[in-house]
Amino acid sequence: MNGRRTRSHDLPDHRLWRSAPANVAKLLRPGLAQVAHQVIEEITARIPEYARPADTNYIKAIRLAVDEALRQFVDRIENPNAPWEPDVFRTIGRGEANEGRNLDPLQTAMRLGARVAWRRLTEQSEQLGLTPQHLYDLGEAIFVYLDQLADAAAEGFEEARARAAGEIERRRHRLMDLLLSQPAASPDAIVELAKTAGWRLPKTVAGVALEEHPGGYRPPSLPPDVLAGLDRPGPCLIVPDPDGPGQAQTLEKGLRGWKAAVGPAVPLAAAATSLRWAREALDLHRRGVLTEQRGLLRCSDHMATLIVFKDEELVTALTKVRLAPLAHLRPSQQDRLAETLLAWLRHGRGAGEVAARLHVHPQTVRYRLRQLEELYGDQLSDPDVRFELEIVLRARQSAAAGTA
Template identity: 55%
Template structure:
């Protein structure tokens, strides 16, 4: 419940005459309170300027509000508490801790009680009356302190929301295609305290399960927008110390694909490649149990850029395998790919496949006989390796043949 809704509690039973007796002393009392606040609270120790005005307003409003409430029970406390909500909000906006304001209010209560004790005999206040007034002061202090705290919290929430909104706008600028004017990026970066880096990398994310996921804990220089249709991050200086490890904690909740490091104006390219890698991971082509780094999978992303073209190439380049049984087709394709990747070295291909070199040579004799024309042509070898890589990526990551090689159709 907000502080404003707490204000209708009846005040302690203090004689109204007390207000009239104390009213002439308010200016002197305010000066005494301000003096002690300046001496005791470092944030309010400046003798002039905005700090001094805030202290004086807070003290005078508190004194006038208390005396007015005692003098007229019909006086609403709503305005006073709104004033203190505003004061609390102002303290948050200035970046001062709430403790400073609360300390100042406690000093006010202590000075008021001390003056009351000094004047009690002259005012003929009984012990019971002193207790009533003391209780009223404490209740009053709690009310205005709660109102200040509420205003402080609201201002902090607004500031945090505005800062987050600006950080998201900055992220959107950095991944925009075409890139925005560099001055716009500089101005928005300055407003959120973000230093434009020499290089950055964009990270594409996909939730591993439906429903709301916990917000990841990330360094403050990492920009994040998890509410986009394509959730993403912008990581400055991605090749710097410790940057490779900062994405690993996200893996329990997200599939993570990190784009390549690019210049500040090339964020759209980094994000586009990261999104493509993420799509391949969703389909099982790339493993998603670790951070998927585009720089490690450039060839796969290139090969799967146009799958219709790859399928047409498969029909042409792998046509010699159609007359073989499925098991034989797979073994020959696997061996031929390892041989091409090994620079036509049968021994190295055997190491890749964990089989005897003689077995590799036996299979290669069959493969070379089937693909002789393609292997003589540089373009043919390139396309043959590309379609074999596509097959291996679709199949190998899952431990099965995700899509059989072309056979009798």
């Protein structure tokens, strides 16, 4: 087997072609030019897509197709074993695809051509020496032949469609490369490539970082305007106008089953920056620092944590300075006082509110706060120190969640 689907009409029924007298082909050939002219007139008059009298190249192409179809039909009558030459008709199918049409006009044209040929045969049947049985067999042969022409055209059509789709896909991959390049690519180059890739330039985009999946995993189901780089070293997407109506829900649905982080919406030129933030968020999720029970991880919901963890060495150095007063305590004491201090900084300085947040007795909070005042002294009155303390305590809390 060669893998090609076999049709019942791939090979001619020799009985149909052998039915006609041997001299019919010789009698038909002198009149083929006139039949071709009638066929072309019928097609251009009745099918608007083919009515292009000013386009001489197009008319020549139609003439070539009709001449070839008639020639091969008569050759088959003369020699039922004559080789089938489908290349011209595959080319016609490719042309239909390149013109942006479906195959309906072409199939209509083929039926019109067959009708004209059949009418000519019946008109000349007495002159050609054709009996009713001959006409019946040749009529059936015309339908078989028509199927062969249609199949060849369909093959060319699908080849062109596949080639065009592959070319568009290559251009979109190249466009993604340009959008994510550092330094940024020329805006003119992006505009030109977007046009040839059929991608409308959006006002804003968001980069989406995807967790890698083993082969065979269901690919995302995404709208055609989303640029996908699933085969890149770090799988990713570029989503146009991410804050547009319904975009969030569409993305959630399309990425169901995937773990993904969505970067902030940025101008087109900053697509690489949005994706970088998304990848950092996804990395923090892997480490357990950022948690999202369901759905997508959105950078816009975790900007403070992302900023804090942007330079962990700097945060570590600041942590040593600001948490130095707690360094001599036991780890369990450090944890309790750090938790109380963060709640106090975040939720106000009332012992009752802090106690409610921590689910402990207010008297316990007051005791811990007195300990903190003894350890920190006047530092807790300095707004800059309080700000830096909240940064390091939030980082400490996130890091602890990641190692839990």
